[in-house]
Amino acid sequence: MKILQNKTIWIGVALALLMALTRFNHFGSSAVLPDASYAVYFLGGLFLGRIRGALVVLALLLVEAALVDYYAINFLGVSGWCVTSAYGFLVFAYSSLWFVGRWYAPRHDLTSKSLVGLFAAAVVAGSLAFVIANVSFYLLAGYFGRMSAAEYTSSVAQYFAPYVEVAVMYIGGAVVLQMLYSILTGKQHGAKAA
Numbered sequence: 001m002k003i004l005q006n007k008t009i010w011i012g013v014a015l016a017l018l019m020a021l022t023r024f025n026h027f028g029s030s031a032v033l034p035d036a037s038y039a040v041y042f043l044g045g046l047f048l049g050r051i052r053g054a055l056v057v058l059a060l061l062l063v064e065a066a067l068v069d070y071y072a073i074n075f076l077g078v079s080g081w082c083v084t085s086a087y088g089f090l091v092f093a094y095s096s097l098w099f100v101g102r103w104y105a106p107r108h109d110l111t112s113k114s115l116v117g118l119f120a121a122a123v124v125a126g127s128l129a130f131v132i133a134n135v136s137f138y139l140l141a142g143y144f145g146r147m148s149a150a151e152y153t154s155s156v157a158q159y160f161a162p163y164v165e166v167a168v169m170y171i172g173g174a175v176v177l178q179m180l181y182s183i184l185t186g187k188q189h190g191a192k193a194a
Contacts, residue, residue: 039170045101089136100125
């Protein structure tokens with residue numbers, strides 16, 4: 001039981017650290033990794049969504065995201081253009097990632113069939129979060145009064161694939177780490193999510 005608690009704590013710390021280190025830049029650059037927030041929430045649901053206090057962990061990650069954004073805008077000169085009355089809807093976007101990950105957790109192991117399912121769940125979750133975030137931004141930001149929904153959709157469509165691809169990349173990295181952990185601990189067949 002103590003090992004499970006320690007593993008759970010380390011997963012939580014790793015996810016919080018990953019978000020803190022990457023949330024400053026959506027798509028990354030040669031010097032900065034792309035934002036891992038979508039993957040953090042999905043992986044949080046996958047690995048931590050069924051522990052006691054899981055909703056507290058989700059709430060802490062949501063608060064962390066807001067604090068990182070506050071710091072980036074006020075101390076690093078990152079634009080606050082996206083912080084509008086729609087910003088609160090990120091709670092629903094990120095929670096959708098968490099709950100799809102949580103839903104998939106009992107199905108997740110390191111078999112090829114399960115990994116295909118994990119990939120599909122990650123794509124669906126990333127897509128859902130992207131739609132929630134962008135529809136709320138279109139409706140509530142106050143920037144798009146003269147732009148039709150079709151024009152807005154056309155202008156943000158270019159960002160859809162990078163958001164989902166980055167999330168899947170980080171989730172794939174986490175699965176590789178899970179595989180290495182299971183090999184090193186001798187738990188290779190059907191290693192389940194925490």
